[in-house]
Amino acid sequence: MNQEELLQKDKELISEGLKLRFHPITVKEAKGCYITDTNDQRYLDLTAGWAVANVGYGRESIAKVIHDQYVKLSFTTQLSAPSETMIQLADKLVEIVPGNFEKKVWFGHSGSDANDLISKFLPVSTGRNKMISFIGSYHGQTMGASSLSGHSAQAKFEGKGNVVKIPYPNVYRPFSGISDNLTEQTMHFLEEVFATICPAEDTAGVIIEAIQSDGGIVLPPEQFLKELREICDRHGIYLIVDEVKVGMGRTGKWFSFEHTGIIPDAVVLGKSLGAGLPISAVVGRKEILDTVAAGHMFTTSGNPISTSAAIENIRIIKEENLIENADKQGNLFLTGLHKLKEKYECIGDVRGKGLSIGVEIVTDRDSKKPDAIKTAALCYHCYEIGLLIYNVGIYGNVLEITPPLSITTDEVNEALSFLDQAFQDIENGNFQLEKLKEYAGWG
Ligand SMILES: Cc1ncc(COP(=O)(O)O)c(C=O)c1O
Structure with missing residues (x-):
């Protein structure tokens, strides 16, 4: 054509x-x-x-891995009959995602379905029904992920009503018009939210992009994530970082939050993870990932082709x-x-x-x-x-x-x-x- x-x-x-x-x-x-x-x-x-x-495009070694894997085992549903490439990939992700606690991994197909897990599991896991996210954030287009999003692209859709969105600290366009003390201002805003419409004791988690990407490549002030981590810890609230777009090495570290020194309770991955093949993952605290048995399943999740491509992808990133x-x-x-x-x-x-x-x-x-x-x-x-x-x-x-x-x-x-x-x-x-x-x- x-x-x-x-x-x-x-x-x-x-x-x-x-x-x-x-x-x-x-x-x-x-x-x-x-x-x-x-x-x-x-x-x-x-x-x-x-x-x-x-x-990059057209990697011969990834093509070979995909071909060989397809010939050896074209498919098995990991939900009911697991195979080794999924386990090997999970092992690698647990190793590269920081956090000195027991971790587990969930696999899906897109950033959206991975963020849907966060939207579904956190309230059940904590017994708290509210979530906090940021204006300008883009977490995906399925119902849970779009409910967490604060991007104009999702403004036409009704989302779940349990998510409260607060301003992202954008130094170039500060929500108050004043860029000084933006971290303090945002924390103050969050405390107001906790004191009024979203009690901290009812809040399961905060989800954030450590660099807001579709929102305009917005980098928060240096101390911001540290302060956010602290406030979450103070109230027993999980902090989730969405690394779907900027993770896997893009920012000069495996994950963009690593520039800030914080450790999230769970990290969401997608996009580049499979070098073009559809695969996403959530890597985080065991108790989050184990919230509901058989509670967020997709038949082709963690399939042998996508997981073997992802393993080769990680090898290339490291070796080159x-x-x-x-x-x-x-x-x-x-x-x-x-x-x-x-x-x-x-x-x-x-x-x-x-x-x-x-x-x-x-x-x-x-x-x-x-x-x-x-x-x-x-x-x-x-x-x-x-x-x-x-x-x-x-x-x-x-x-x-x-x-x-x-x-x-x-x-x-x-x-x-x-x-x-x-x-x-x-x-x-x-x-x-x-x-x-x-x-x-x-x-
Ligand atoms: C930060 C972030 N999270 C999640 C998503 C959704 O990923 P997908 O389009 O693979 O569902 C995107 C897509 O742009 C994204 O940038």
Whole structure:
């Protein structure tokens, strides 16, 4: 199928509920950090398919593992007849997820079903019915996960009524308008919530992204997670960290919360865990994971193919030092992006850790008014010149840079020069906004 045919069929057959489009790409193949479209155009990819392809595309060793596993044991349902790859993967996850206590692992298919476990199990496990999450957070689209989410993308849906959402401490856009003492302000807000609508003694858990990703790559102040851990401990509340998007090495450590020194009671994983194969996991305290026997089961959970791909994925991350590379290339990116910020007034903020980086686009730096249209134009125009990038943020105005962790210095420099050209072209008015009509991204 050529691009036109594919897009036409896609329009006719595929649910709009499954689409988040920024430009009309139709993909043919991919290798390393590059994607080739159905017109044989090559693109440098800064998306990793929403942070999934952490080890890059088209890994021969993963293909071999998948092939060999399929021939040996194509399937067994782990619910009733377990096999060894699931156990081996669980062993590895228990080892890399910090926490000096007895841990267990649950497996699913997506970040959403994993966060659904948190939504279902925590209230039952603690006998407390309330949960706390953060405005701007994205935990997934199934009912439990979307109830925990505070992202504009889920605003149209009714969720479970037991979740109270509090502001995420965003230094660039503080909820009070004042960025000083933001940790203290947020803690004060939380104490007010505990004292009023969500008594601490009725609260089972707090779920947080240590870097809020779809919310706009927002990094909380340094002390914030420590203080949150302390307040949770004081009230006997579980602290859960959602690492679905930034975990598995992306930020220069296995997990982004490791930059803060806290230990969560459970960690949620997904996306890059299976290097493209569907798999998610919750790794945490035994008593949480054992809450209800046969209480959160999916027939193909922990299947031999996804778990063997995940084991090989972890091996590659370790052996190729991809975590160290994420840190190194992330710093290079940040330096280059700060230089672009000096050049282009519409860049309001540049921030990130490792290869989880956000570039916030505003109409001007004084008003900081989010410029979602310019952001969408930049995404589309990057595609036109050979670079793939998406946008995130509750205002849809943050360019998200989450390339494969295997990206090289040359590729980072190539990406920076593409971005420079895209900003230049958009500033010079070399883009017709008409093109964005069907490509509104998040809405
Ligand atoms: C932090 C976080 N949690 C959960 C999810 C949901 O994952 P999935 O789309 O695999 O269900 C996402 C997806 O973007 C995410 O970024």
